[in-house]
Amino acid sequence: MKKFISIILAITLTISMSASVFAQGIHNPATCENEPVIIVRGMDFTGLYYDVGTENERPVLSVDVGKIISTVFKSVFMGIFSLNFDKSLDVICDYAVQLLGGLSMDKNGDSLYNVGVIKCPGSVAEHPELLERGDCEFGMVKSCAEKYGADHTYYFTYDWRLDPFVVAEEINETIERACEETGHDKVKIACASMGGVMTLAYLTEYGYDRVSKVLFLSSTFCGIQMPSELMQGKVKFEGQAIADIATYAVKDIPVVNVLLQLLEKAGLFDFAEKIADIIIDKTMDKVSEEVLIKILSYMPVMWALVQPQDFDKCIEYTFGDCMEENAGFINRVTKLQNMMNGRNELLYEMIDNGVDIAVVSNYGSPSIPVYESASKFCGDMVLEAHQTSGYATIAPYNKTLGDDYVAENPKYLSPDRMVDLSTAILPEYTYMIKQAPHVSCSYGTDYNAFFMWLLDYSGDNFKAGVNPDYPQFMQSNTNEELFKF
Ligand SMILES: [Zn+2]
Known part of the structure; x- marks a missing residue:
């Protein structure tokens, strides 16, 4: 009798389990429209650990x-x-x-110590802790997991100091794993901030056979202005740049704002610049030798971010006296510059072959005021929009391109006359969002809904503005609500 009951119980259990599998639906990649999404996060400055x-x-x-x-x-x-x-x-x-x-890195550009990041191998289904937050990349993770399933969402972390080609190897492993685990042939990549240059390294090294869509969000796919100047010793706290950031910080407090304008007129910020100059003159040699060169110079990623027109000057400034000794490292980072120089052609080729690409750039905030030409650039408080937009022409903070400015193609001039996308490498595929914070995409916001629409869209014409709800030029606020001009 006992044996009979056990058999009945076992059969019942098996049937109920398979019933629940049927209820959930067995995943069939041939009919599933949701390709896995790989989220390549930005630089996590404090996310490095010894002996992980x-x-x-x-x-x-x-x-x-x-x-x-x-x-x-x-x-x-x-x-x-x-x-x-x-x-x-x-x-x-x-x-x-x-x-x-x-x-610190060694002279080959590899980590000097046993330092790494905490990785999340496998899909988000294996890392439910990733769903506890909802800001920036975590907002992307959460909404993708909700819409496409946690088992179709992958969150990629990496050591941001490393050679992007080394990180590319790990991106490749993640993509191959996602394809194997889900049974899909292709993935969509959403890369944010520093993730842009890492994704570019992946595409350069492994091609785009596995990729149906790439979103470059507030990203470094065209480098950054700041390292280009710091690596030439152009450290400067310029008066105008300090005034810009001070004005920006108190822009919502009218009384203080008026006071600041008076101080600016009285030359306070120029005075601050002069004091800073004296301090920098006195300290720069030591600081650059002891801190900047020792620590920054041997991070390969910095050399991918340096602007191509400045690369030789940066190498000369940093390694001028000891080129031979550093020949191996210089050779390594030259390959990264070659990657940047081949970027446009690669992206055009991808689009021609049916890969969807969108660039999203946030602008309207001042640049970090620590380098010589900071006041000529505006951005999202972290990166310059000139680079995150793929080289659009952008007016300095709080200024326009001028009433008599003529854009090569008038449809690419923003309604506020601050941005001209005619000079960008992908003007048809680039969105400019005024006043949005760096990366944005927080869970539950308009910006996040826009991000999800970009991921979702599967029509032929993946061009900026194809959806009237999301025109090419939009405005945001700090809550990531989106508005039309
Ligand atoms: Zn699927």
């Missing part, structure tokens, strides 16, 4: 406010006590090296 996966795992950048304060005091004290500014600088440089030293 071991009991010694610990963050590389652990900012200790107490330590910073005590270092500043120590340095001021040393300066006053010894009447020697260099001593103060020694203390600050030592601390900076100690703080950032874990990021």
Whole structure:
């Protein structure tokens, strides 16, 4: 009798399990319209760890406010006590090296220490913790998991210091895994910020056979202005750039805004620039030798971001006296510049062969005021829109291109006359969104709905403005609501 009951129970259980499989529907890639989405995130500055996966795992950048304060005091004290500014600088440089030293690379451009990131192999179904947040890339993850299934959503993390071709290898593994696990032949890639240059390396190295769509969101696919200037020693806190960022910070407080304009007229920011110049003149050699060159120069990714017209000058400035000694590294990063120089042709070829591409660039905020020409660029407070848009012509912060500016193609001039997409590499496929924060895409926002529409669209004509709800030029606010001009 016992045996009989067990058999009946086993049969019932089997039937109920298969019934639930039928209820959910067995996934059939031939009929499923949802290709897996690979989200290549942006740079996670604090996401690097020593000895990942071991009991010694610990963050590389652990900012200790107490330590910073005590270092500043120590340095001021040393300066006053010894009447020697260099001593103060020694203390600050030592601390900076100690703080950032874990990021150091060896002279080949590989990590000096056992440093890495926490990876999420497999789909989001295996990493439900990724659904707990909803900002930026996590907003993309959450809405993709909701719409296409967590088992069709992949979140890719990487060590942002590395050679993009090394990261490309890992992107390739993730894409191959996604195809194998879901049974689909192709994927869609959404790459944000630093993810742009990494995705470009993947496409350059592995081609686009596996890719049906690429979204470049606030991305580095055309490099960044800042490293181009820093790598030539053009560190500068320029008066206009400081004024721009101060004005931007208080733009919603009219009284302070008026006060700032008065200060600007009185030349306060030019005065700040002069003080900064004196400090930089005195410190730059030491800071650049001890901190910048030691840590930044051997990060291969920086050399992919440098603008092609500045590459030789940057190499000369950084390695001028020791070219031979660094020949291996220079050879390595030259390949990255070749990749950037081949980008346009590759993207045009992809479009001709049916791959959907969209570029989304946010603009209308000042640039970070630490380099010489910062006030000539505007962006999204992190990256310059000139580069994230694929080289559109963009007016400086709070200015227009002028009343007499004539765009090569008038339809590419933004209604606020701040952007001319005629000069961009993919003008037909580029969206410009004024005042949107870097990357955006937070869960539940208009911006996120726009992102999902870009991913979803499967018509023939994937050109900016094909959907009247999402024109080529849009405006946003800090809540990522979208408005038409
Ligand atoms: Zn599917």
